[in-house]
Amino acid sequence: MDQSRLFRVLQRLTPNDPDPFGHHGTTHWFGWPVLAWWGTVALPLLLQWPVRLLIVGWASHVAVDALFGKIPLLPWGGWRVGLGLKTGGWLERGLVWGPLPLLCGWLIIGAPGT
DSSP states (O other): OTTSHHHHHHHHHSOSSSOTTSTTSGGGOTHHHHHHHHHGGGSOHHHHHHHHHHHHHHHHHHHHHHHHSOEEEETTEEEEEOOOOOTTSHHHHHHHHTHHHHHHHHHHTTOTTO
């Protein structure tokens, strides 16, 4: 999304420090998935599940970006936090083949326990 034409136009129109519409800018702020999850409470139950699956995917993407890069602390950018771990290493492969399939299976069988 942050590489779309609209975001590139917005990036040219805004200051570069911080760059809210650059890659890992406003779309990678951890607060958006939290607010989106909270916003699903008003949806009918039939719609909550698929919308929340999308939010979980978005949140996990942001979380992994915080592990292997940096994410903004504020929605408009600015200070960034993250561990900056090496990509392509054993830890990244372990996440892809370890907890991720388990989480997907848990979601597929209806997220028991929630």
